[in-house]
Amino acid sequence: MRSYHLDPGHGLAGLTVQEHDIPEPARGQVVVRVRANSLGFRDLMVLAGNYPLPIRPGVVPGCEGAGEVVAVGEDVSRVRPGDRVAATVFPRWLDGPFRLDNAAQLGTMVDGMLTDYAVLGEDGVVPIPEHLSFEEAAALPLAAVTAWNALTSGSPLRPGDSVLTLGSGGVSLFVLQFAKLAGARVIVTTSGAAKADRLKALGADDVINYREDPEWSETVRALTGGVGVDRVVDSTGPLEQSLKSAAFGGDVAFVGRWLSGAAGARPIDPALLFRAGATLHPIATGSRTHFVELARAVEVHRVRPVLDRVFPFEDVPEAFRYVESGGGFGKVVITHD
Structure with a gap:
């Protein structure tokens, strides 16, 4: 071997x-x-x-x-x-x-x-x-389990809730697929038109080009009538924009990619944390139980x-x-x- x-x-x-x-x-x-x-x-x-x-x-x-x-x-x-x-x-x-x-x-x-x-x-x-x-x-073991943990930690995701996921990496693609299964409205940020088309084909309701729209949190709030989204899954940063995108009482699932020095590592003003009124959850992949749960959902819904x-x-x-x-x-x- x-x-x-x-x-x-x-x-x-x-x-x-x-x-x-x-x-x-x-x-x-x-x-x-x-x-x-x-x-x-x-x-x-x-x-x-x-x-x-x-x-x-x-x-x-x-x-x-x-x-x-x-x-x-x-x-x-x-x-x-x-x-x-x-x-x-x-x-x-x-x-x-x-x-x-x-x-x-x-x-x-x-x-x-x-x-x-x-x-x-x-x-x-x-x-x-x-x-x-x-x-x-x-x-499945890393990206899908991380996405499942991010969507199931904190308050439960209900049909009609809004979810923002950042980028088109592996975690975000699974967040998009799982959140749509739950009946959520999904907004995704990405870097270009080609990826935007593919995200929409996977079910994204709205796609924001973060290169053309660097203050994309304002667009997120506009798309949600000024309220913000119920849940943000942040695997790329900047965290400041994620907090500004979240509804008061919403959840921000913070995936640890920022540890490598990505944009999300910028210092956060404590006043912004307080004003956001959102709960911040650090996400470190997930447990065996998370994996078993998502495998059942993947099998029932024939997710690929x-x-x-x-x-x-x-x-x-x-x-x-x-x-x-x-x-x-x-x-x-x-x-x-």
Whole structure:
């Protein structure tokens, strides 16, 4: 079997491929034959050593992967050989609020999914919807779980509510799909006309070009009759504009991409926080329970993730370069032979 390994802080030069024996599961563990992975902005941060969680030298990178169970250890009851599963990003975070003792994350502190065979705890895998391919299922563990957590944390999302999501990255595309399933009106910001057309085809009610409209919070309020939106999912910033877009008593789900130095990292005036009257929720992906819930919704509603490009396992470095180049629309996926 082949595995990628990472020397953090050295970029692609620190990414190597090694061969190992196929592992055996211990008590409570399963071995998954990985069939597909997904890459995104988070993986670039890990590659550069610019990630808020510790990165173990030599770790197998990649927190998103799907495949089939090929072996189970003693006392495993959740899955059996032949089951199609995806890995949870935080294998110890089963339910409830995020806590530091649940912070062990695939691809940083523990070995991840850019490998032919992965050893995981039985609690660290979730059955995938039957209608999805492995490539589609590999797009769920990070972006989709984050979007689900962002939409379900705080006050419940009701039909007729308004949702603003920023950009057309993986999280925002899932927010758009899930919010429309809930009967919400969805406003999306993006950078150009081509992406705007694709967002509208996915169901966006309104799309704002943030390059042409840098004070887009004013447009959001105008579109909502001056009230603002019930929920903002902010994965790009600036947070100031998100707060100005939210209705009084609304929710702002703050995804942690700002930690990399994105626009949302600008200091916020405490007076704006008070005047906004919105509740700010930091979002750190989600728990196993979040993943199970969204998988059920995806299966019932036959949701299909938006995929951009698929690369073979041998071309992972080229896939990283493509992600870094930006401009894509949908998830970048790795497929295994």
